[in-house]
Amino acid sequence: MKIFQEESTxxxxxxxFKLITLTGAVILLLIIVALFVQLIKSSGLSLKTFGWSxxxxxxxxxxxxxxxxxxSIYGTLVSTAxxxxxxxxxxxxxxxxxxxxxxxxxxxxxxxxxxxxxxxPSIIYGxxxxxxxxxxxxxYIQPFLKNIFGNSVLFQGPPIGIGMLxxxxxxTFMILPFITxxxxxxxxxxxxxxxxxxxxxxxxxxxxxxxxxxxYGIRGIIGGAFLGLxxxxxxxxxxxxxIGNSHRIVASLFAPANSITATLANEFAEASEPLYLSAxxxxxxVLFVITFLIQAGAHIWLQRVRKSxxxx
Amino acid sequence: xxxxxxxxxxxxxxxxxxxxxxxxxxxxKNTVINGAGATFPYPIYARWAHKxxxxxxxxxxxxxIGSGGGIAQIKAKTVDFGASDAPLKPQxxxxxxxxxxxxxxxxxxxxxxLPGIQPGKLKLTPQLLADxxxxxxxxxxxxxxxxxxxxxxLPDLAVTTVxxxxxSGTTWIFTNYLSKVxxxxxxxxxxxxxxxxxHANAVAGKGNEGVAVxxxxxxxxIGYVEFAYAVQNQMNYVRLQNAAGNFVAPTIKTFQAAAxxxxxxxxxxxxxxLTDQPGNDSWPITGASFILMxxxxxxxxxxxxxxxxFDWAYKHGQQMAIDLHYVPMPQKTVQxxxxxxxxxxxxxxxxxxx
Numbered sequence: 001m002k003i004f005q006e007e008s009t010x011x012x013x014x015x016x017f018k019l020i021t022l023t024g025a026v027i028l029l030l031i032i033v034a035l036f037v038q039l040i041k042s043s044g045l046s047l048k049t050f051g052w053s054x055x056x057x058x059x060x061x062x063x064x065x066x067x068x069x070x071x072s073i074y075g076t077l078v079s080t081a082x083x084x085x086x087x088x089x090x091x092x093x094x095x096x097x098x099x100x101x102x103x104x105x106x107x108x109x110x111x112x113x114x115x116x117x118x119x120x121p122s123i124i125y126g127x128x129x130x131x132x133x134x135x136x137x138x139x140y141i142q143p144f145l146k147n148i149f150g151n152s153v154l155f156q157g158p159p160i161g162i163g164m165l166x167x168x169x170x171x172t173f174m175i176l177p178f179i180t181x182x183x184x185x186x187x188x189x190x191x192x193x194x195x196x197x198x199x200x201x202x203x204x205x206x207x208x209x210x211x212x213x214x215x216y217g218i219r220g221i222i223g224g225a226f227l228g229l230x231x232x233x234x235x236x237x238x239x240x241x242x243i244g245n246s247h248r249i250v251a252s253l254f255a256p257a258n259s260i261t262a263t264l265a266n267e268f269a270e271a272s273e274p275l276y277l278s279a280x281x282x283x284x285x286v287l288f289v290i291t292f293l294i295q296a297g298a299h300i301w302l303q304r305v306r307k308s309x310x311x312x
Numbered sequence: 313x314x315x316x317x318x319x320x321x322x323x324x325x326x327x328x329x330x331x332x333x334x335x336x337x338x339x340x341k342n343t344v345i346n347g348a349g350a351t352f353p354y355p356i357y358a359r360w361a362h363k364x365x366x367x368x369x370x371x372x373x374x375x376x377i378g379s380g381g382g383i384a385q386i387k388a389k390t391v392d393f394g395a396s397d398a399p400l401k402p403q404x405x406x407x408x409x410x411x412x413x414x415x416x417x418x419x420x421x422x423x424x425x426l427p428g429i430q431p432g433k434l435k436l437t438p439q440l441l442a443d444x445x446x447x448x449x450x451x452x453x454x455x456x457x458x459x460x461x462x463x464x465x466l467p468d469l470a471v472t473t474v475x476x477x478x479x480s481g482t483t484w485i486f487t488n489y490l491s492k493v494x495x496x497x498x499x500x501x502x503x504x505x506x507x508x509x510x511h512a513n514a515v516a517g518k519g520n521e522g523v524a525v526x527x528x529x530x531x532x533x534i535g536y537v538e539f540a541y542a543v544q545n546q547m548n549y550v551r552l553q554n555a556a557g558n559f560v561a562p563t564i565k566t567f568q569a570a571a572x573x574x575x576x577x578x579x580x581x582x583x584x585x586l587t588d589q590p591g592n593d594s595w596p597i598t599g600a601s602f603i604l605m606x607x608x609x610x611x612x613x614x615x616x617x618x619x620x621x622f623d624w625a626y627k628h629g630q631q632m633a634i635d636l637h638y639v640p641m642p643q644k645t646v647q648x649x650x651x652x653x654x655x656x657x658x659x660x661x662x663x664x665x666x
Contacts, residue, residue: 063504267477
């Protein structure tokens with residue numbers, strides 16, 4: 001009798017557990033769908049007025065009620081690209097050093113430091129970027145780049161320290177700890193047996209790292225990179241502080257630019273006209289779609305990598 | 313069973329939190345005036361509110377969310393009054409059933425970051441200011457600037473213009489001025505709270521503080537901030553040539569000179585912009601900040617409480633305004649405004665004021 005009772009409570013608790021988890025999962029889906037529907041609904045006026053040209057028009061003129069997202073999309077994509085180009089190789093090197101080469105105590109200390117960096121709120125990066133890093137860029141790094149590359153298209157204009165390049169570098173600092181932390185964990189999970197066998201065959205540290213560790217952890221690296229990408233593309237405050245908030249598309253990385261999130265942060269409160277507000281919400285919709293496409297792309301890529309590498 | 317106990321406890325805590333929130337809101341509502349809008353007059357409104365609360369017990373809850381936000385909030389009827397640096401046109405007032413009146417006068421000051429140039433030493437004509445922001449002058453040692461400042465040793469620096477990234481009444485006043493003094497600006501850019509800035513090397517900061525920081529951090533930058541902000545942060549200001557042809561420095565005196573010439577009497581709906589005013593000493597980029605209220609008030613007591621605060625501010629807040637580098641409204645204008653209250657603001661068909 002007693003056994004019977006216990007079983008029934010167990011069944012019930014299982015049912016409740018299932019119900020709770022299911023509700024959570026469904027709520028998540030509902031939120032995503034509701035968000036998407038609401039974004040489309042609220043940007044209806046702008047969608048109707050500008051159509052597809054919203055995506056490639058570079059005019060952002062609240063006075064004349066003409067809006068185009070090109071400059072914001074361009075800024076978001078370029079600043080994120082700069083960050084990824086700098087952060088991904090750098091974090092792989094850091095992770096390699098921590099796992100393969102550094103003495104364990106040292107590695108632990110640096111590991112804690114990285115986690116601390118990852119936990120730092122973005123506004124801190126923004127303020128540090130504006131007050132410390134931007135003047136440093138203007139005084140040393142930008143003149144240095146100008147010296148090396150001359151007056152190439154990418155490094156034209158006066159070195160003012162605020163602009164696309166600074167935003168990209170600040171984003172690099174922000175996503176570096178994320179990618180490093182994930183990559184380090186992945187590298188650390190490579191079975192010692194595999195590595196030892198490679199060493200046993202006479203491979204050098206570099207060969208083991210390149211042919212065993214990286215190959216083994218490639219999915220983790222890509223996963224970490226996309227985690228960083230996700231953060232970089234949606235980052236708002238830090239970018240707003242240093243990007244310069246100018247609605248223009250200029251080839252020079254020294255020039256002030258804008259990003260979708262920075263435009264939203266700056267202009268939402270003051271957008272009193274319906275079309276202006278609607279255009280801003282459409283910007284949000286564009287960001288939503290971009291993020292979605294990137295995530296979908298990442299998924300497909302991961303699948304393909306899994307097949308081609310043939311591990312796990 | 314444990315689960316149900318947890319659920320019950322959580323529900324209880326939630327219920328407690330919710331009820332305490334709502335009751336807190338109710339009890340405070342009786343003595344609070346709610347306003348939202350311009351950031352430009354925020355320091356003086358906050359000072360007035362602090363003093364007024366001590367004397368009358370009425371608390372002013374003013375959200376400095378920007379002029380555009382202020383207009384949106386009053387139209388959504390979430391606040392008792394809205395505040396805007398840009399006056400609404402008489403037909404807009406008519407359409408929305410609002411009245412507006414000027415509360416305080418302030419000024420916008422161009423500030424620069426030029427190594428080796430002392431504050432107030434650089435002189436600019438209206439044309440030069442417009443050309444700098446249009447991107448026609450790109451170097452500080454341009455011949456046109458040297459011609460006006462023959463005694464200054466101007467550095468060989470590129471011009472970076474700084475403007476507001478957020479829509480702003482300060483921008484409205486500044487671009488309104490540029491439109492008045494430069495036909496090219498008027499045709500190419502126009503004026504508004506967030507115009508499309510023409511200069512390629514233009515950086516934008518959020519709020520006065522954002523502009524101020526960018527100007528301070530970028531060598532060769534020129535920006536514009538409200539006067540009080542420039543004074544408090546000891547920024548390097550320029551002297552501007554006014555309509556009379558004199559180069560004037562931004563001081564309380566030059567703002568007062570500009571405000572004194574304002575003809576509020578003949579401005580329907582108090583639609584008057586104080587930029588480029590005549591007068592030997594007038595600072596050219598001056599502007600009033602406005603309050604917006606509904607003509608038809610639902611609750612006479614609330615409406616009167618709001619008006620009583622403004623009346624007190626007009627009559628007892630002058631010195632505080634001057635201390636914070638604003639220009640209080642002259643007595644004559646105050647009378648005009650209060651007459652308008654009596655005429656226009658009604659609850660149940662009866663005048664609310666006095």
